[in-house]
Amino acid sequence: MRAEDVVRCAVDGAGGEGVDFDAVILAGGAARRLGGADKPGLTVGGRTLVEHVVAAVAGARKAIVAGPERSIPGVVFVREDPPRSGPVPALAAGLNEVTAPWVVLLAGDLPFMTAAHVTAMLRAAERAGGVVLVDAGGREQWLAGAWPAAELKAALADYRGRSLKGLLGPLVTVRLALRGRPWFDCDTMDDLEEARMNVLNEWTALACKELGIDPATVDRDLILDLTKEVAHGVARPAAPLTAYLLGLAQGAGTAPEDAVAKLITLAKNWSQATTETLTDD
Numbered sequence: 371m372r373a374e375d376v377v378r379c380a381v382d383g384a385g386g387e388g389v390d391f392d393a394v395i396l397a398g399g400a401a402r403r404l405g406g407a408d409k410p411g412l413t414v415g416g417r418t419l420v421e422h423v424v425a426a427v428a429g430a431r432k433a434i435v436a437g438p439e440r441s442i443p444g445v446v447f448v449r450e451d452p453p454r455s456g457p458v459p460a461l462a463a464g465l466n467e468v469t470a471p472w473v474v475l476l477a478g479d480l481p482f483m484t485a486a487h488v489t490a491m492l493r494a495a496e497r498a499g500g501v502v503l504v505d506a507g508g509r510e511q512w513l514a515g516a517w518p519a520a521e522l523k524a525a526l527a528d529y530r531g532r533s534l535k536g537l538l539g540p541l542v543t544v545r546l547a548l549r550g551r552p553w554f555d556c557d558t559m560d561d562l563e564e565a566r567m568n569v570l571n572e573w574t575a576l577a578c579k580e581l582g583i584d585p586a587t588v589d590r591d592l593i594l595d596l597t598k599e600v601a602h603g604v605a606r607p608a609a610p611l612t613a614y615l616l617g618l619a620q621g622a623g624t625a626p627e628d629a630v631a632k633l634i635t636l637a638k639n640w641s642q643a644t645t646e647t648l649t650d651d
Contacts, residue, residue: 481565482552
């Protein structure tokens with residue numbers, strides 16, 4: 371792919387505002403690289419992955435999920451026949467429910483996809499036709515795009531292959547690069563952990579801003595080590611309590627320089643300390 375083939379676009383606005391579209395979300399794969407786990411049901415930032423994607427298409431006339439039914443209000447659920455037979459049959463099942471002139475096709479495991487990204491895809495599609503997102507390396511991500519519904523349905527009716535690339539490739543008029551990694555999917559546990567850490571980064575920055583703290587002064591990894599040791603060695607509720615007490619001591623100027631190290635040691639030795647106390651009694 372030549373660099374000039376990729377359109378780079380700003381991200382703004384609400385999800386599909388002013389564009390009449392349906393969304394088809396494929397969320398019924400086998401997740402082999404995750405050991406067969408229920409990938410769309412895994413959580414990032416307090417929501418399941420598929421709920422993140424559904425929220426991104428809140429402006430759709432209809433949100434259609436091809437996959438197992440879940441408790442998500444306002445969503446139409448369909449299944450390919452047979453289940454887990456691949457993305458093309460899943461797309462066909464979803465397209466049977468599409469009535470809008472435009473369709474946004476997304477995977478069910480895109481934690482960074484937002485309403486603004488959906489808007490950018492639809493605006494590009496209105497100007498030129500079929501749009502597929504590309505990743506940081508310029509590779510097409512076939513489960514992140516916007517398409518003219520009539521053209522997509524016609525192409526599918528004549529298609530006998532099994533790959534989305536084979537179906538969608540001839541319909542592409544724009545390869546779109548957007549900020550914020552909307553194409554990032556969670557195929558492995560490392561991907562899932564990266565998505566969760568990204569949420570933690572965003573929350574840390576937001577909390578620091580709210581509290582008037584310079585994020586550069588926060589050793590987040592050290593605090594996470596502390597809370598992990600306390601949760602494991604003492605009790606889960608003791609972890610946030612310990613972090614709060616540490617903050618109080620630091621604010622009052624009474625915490626020693628090695629306060630975190632001392633608390634970690636205390637947590638590691640907690641079981642031994644309580645045993646000795648019981649023995650002494």
